[in-house]
Amino acid sequence: MRDLYQEIILDHNRNPRNYKKPGDANREAEGYNPLCGDHYKLWLTLDGESIRDFGFDGSGCAISKASASVMGTLIKGKSADEARAMYETFRKLVTGEQKPDIEEAGKMAAFGGVSDFPVRVKCAILAWHAMKGALEGADTVSTE
Amino acid sequence: MTSALATARMTASSFDPKRVRADFPILSTTVHNQPLVYLDNAATTQKPSAVIERIVDYYTTENSNVHRGVHLLSETATASFEEARMKVKSFIGAAEAAEIIFTRGTTEGINLVASSFVAPRLHEGDEVLITAMEHHSNIVPWQLLCEAKGAHLRVVPIDDRGDVILEELETMLTDRTRIFAFSHVSNALGTVNPVERMIAMAHGRGVPVLVDGAQAVPHIPVDVRALDADFYVFSGHKLFGPTGIGALYGKRSLLEAMPPWQGGGDMILSVTWAKTTFNQIPYRFEAGTPNIAGAIGLGAAIDYVGKVGLRNIAAYEDELLAYGTEKLAAIPGLRMIGTAVKKASVLSFTLEGVHPHDIGTIVDQEGVAIRTGHHCAQPVMERFCVPATARASLAFYNTREDIDALGAALNKVIEVFR
Numbered sequence: 001m002r003d004l005y006q007e008i009i010l011d012h013n014r015n016p017r018n019y020k021k022p023g024d025a026n027r028e029a030e031g032y033n034p035l036c037g038d039h040y041k042l043w044l045t046l047d048g049e050s051i052r053d054f055g056f057d058g059s060g061c062a063i064s065k066a067s068a069s070v071m072g073t074l075i076k077g078k079s080a081d082e083a084r085a086m087y088e089t090f091r092k093l094v095t096g097e098q099k100p101d102i103e104e105a106g107k108m109a110a111f112g113g114v115s116d117f118p119v120r121v122k123c124a125i126l127a128w129h130a131m132k133g134a135l136e137g138a139d140t141v142s143t144e
Numbered sequence: 145m146t147s148a149l150a151t152a153r154m155t156a157s158s159f160d161p162k163r164v165r166a167d168f169p170i171l172s173t174t175v176h177n178q179p180l181v182y183l184d185n186a187a188t189t190q191k192p193s194a195v196i197e198r199i200v201d202y203y204t205t206e207n208s209n210v211h212r213g214v215h216l217l218s219e220t221a222t223a224s225f226e227e228a229r230m231k232v233k234s235f236i237g238a239a240e241a242a243e244i245i246f247t248r249g250t251t252e253g254i255n256l257v258a259s260s261f262v263a264p265r266l267h268e269g270d271e272v273l274i275t276a277m278e279h280h281s282n283i284v285p286w287q288l289l290c291e292a293k294g295a296h297l298r299v300v301p302i303d304d305r306g307d308v309i310l311e312e313l314e315t316m317l318t319d320r321t322r323i324f325a326f327s328h329v330s331n332a333l334g335t336v337n338p339v340e341r342m343i344a345m346a347h348g349r350g351v352p353v354l355v356d357g358a359q360a361v362p363h364i365p366v367d368v369r370a371l372d373a374d375f376y377v378f379s380g381h382k383l384f385g386p387t388g389i390g391a392l393y394g395k396r397s398l399l400e401a402m403p404p405w406q407g408g409g410d411m412i413l414s415v416t417w418a419k420t421t422f423n424q425i426p427y428r429f430e431a432g433t434p435n436i437a438g439a440i441g442l443g444a445a446i447d448y449v450g451k452v453g454l455r456n457i458a459a460y461e462d463e464l465l466a467y468g469t470e471k472l473a474a475i476p477g478l479r480m481i482g483t484a485v486k487k488a489s490v491l492s493f494t495l496e497g498v499h500p501h502d503i504g505t506i507v508d509q510e511g512v513a514i515r516t517g518h519h520c521a522q523p524v525m526e527r528f529c530v531p532a533t534a535r536a537s538l539a540f541y542n543t544r545e546d547i548d549a550l551g552a553a554l555n556k557v558i559e560v561f562r
Contacts, residue, residue, distance in 0.1 A: 001509055002560070005561075010561065035517065037517065039531070059499075060499060061500075120505060123501065
């Protein structure tokens with residue numbers, strides 16, 4: 001069970017980082033999983049191609065909340081293209097499509113256990129979907 | 145008096161959960177290398193060998209279409225199918241088998257009544273009345289219908305325990321109300337509604353009622369005539385029978401006045417280009433080849449439940465529910481959602497600081513199957529200001545050991561999230 005609920009995940013669930021809307025946010029998206037009720041709002045401050053700030057709030061399971069929180073710490077200060085590449089790495093990690101390169105995965109590696117719980121993959125990937133949507137300028141993203 | 149008491153005691157003690165467990169093959173399997181503890185009976189129930197074998201037997205020796213052929217197999221299949229209808233009739237106390245319509249399940253039964261009984265008499269400004277504890281299946285058909293007709297869907301509120309507020313019901317039954325549709329037992333809260341009284345209140349205002357009995361028939365004896373229900377619907381799969389089969393009971397006078405629902409074979413007497421004559425009830429509402437094996441399987445499930453005895457089941461489950469309620473109350477941070485005066489089967493709860501979805505995953509690893517989420521009753525979740533709950537729901541094959549296993553698994557959840 002500890003493979004799924006690693007300390008990083010529990011910590012980010014208890015104390016989510018960037019858990020508020022940035023004052024100068026210029027992109028937003030909603031992530032909603034109707035099956036289990038995970039529901040988040042997420043904001044980006046895009047400065048040209050660079051993600052200057054990130055914030056989110058909402059409610060859901062530990063996996064979905066920690067995923068949103070960890071994602072924020074990873075994409076802040078990165079370019080939109082880098083964030084999209086991270087989305088790909090994360091998706092492959094949680095679906096078990098590719099074993100993580102620990103170096104590349106970094107904090108993401110904590111979510112490696114999710115691939116053993118197929119029904120929880122959509123919890124893990126919800127915020128990432130929404131982030132990608134926010135970059136494209138989409139409004140609401142569902143993982144159903 | 146002494147002998148009456150002794151008989152009562154004997155009946156109660158003659159029920160042995162260990163013995164009935166042996167009738168359900170799946171209960172001796174394992175999940176994640178742990179013995180299965182199945183506590184998701186409000187979602188669907190497990191099937192006894194008697195049901196499984198009856199279906200195999202039907203396909204092995206009787207399979208044929210019903211109400212058609214003159215050959216022997218068709219006669220046999222028709223006889224078994226109609227015998228199943230008789231069993232449903234006796235099970236819920238209907239006056240005659242013609243008042244039993246086979247459906248795909250509770251949802252289809254409600255949709256049939258909405259389309260065929262309510263739609264023709266529902267006009268702009270009229271009202272459909274339901275309660276705040278309904279399953280989506282007893283909300284959405286009425287929303288669709290009201291929207292199409294310009295009618296209003298009105299909702300009787302429930303109190304903090306999860307009981308319908310009867311004073312509100314009294315004022316919300318008006319001369320514009322065309323149907324009052326409500327659940328006998330709530331799937332999300334476990335509330336057993338005072339059905340007889342609610343029906344009497346509706347009838348007092350001349351309002352017909354539909355009772356959603358999906359969560360009631362596996363747990364308590366139902367007599368539609370004693371209740372004076374106009375329509376009563378339930379599903380086979382929550383009654384230890386197969387999926388894809390259910391029944392709609394309607395009073396003959398109401399069914400006979402209703403137009404057909406779906407068109408097709410079996411529901412007609414004759415078809416010509418000039419005119420089609422519809423069949424009599426119940427066949428008028430059973431277009432196409434029905435779920436024959438499902439109906440026969442449901443009949444076998446009813447026989448099985450009859451042998452165990454619903455009074456024994458109700459008495460045993462009451463005791464088990466009380467044990468479970470007490471056991472869960474002792475878990476720190478646990479909040480019970482649904483504390484109605486009279487309850488059946490359902491233990492719905494939240495754990496402080498832990499989302500129900502995480503609870504579900506962790507207890508599953510311990511072999512304990514419960515439901516987590518909104519239980520297809522999102523308005524109920526909203527009423528109690530929770531996004532979701534974890535729900536353990538009992539059947540007569542559950543034991544105190546199952547409850548203890550749930551308690552131990554919940555303590556693991558707390559350990560992980562401490």
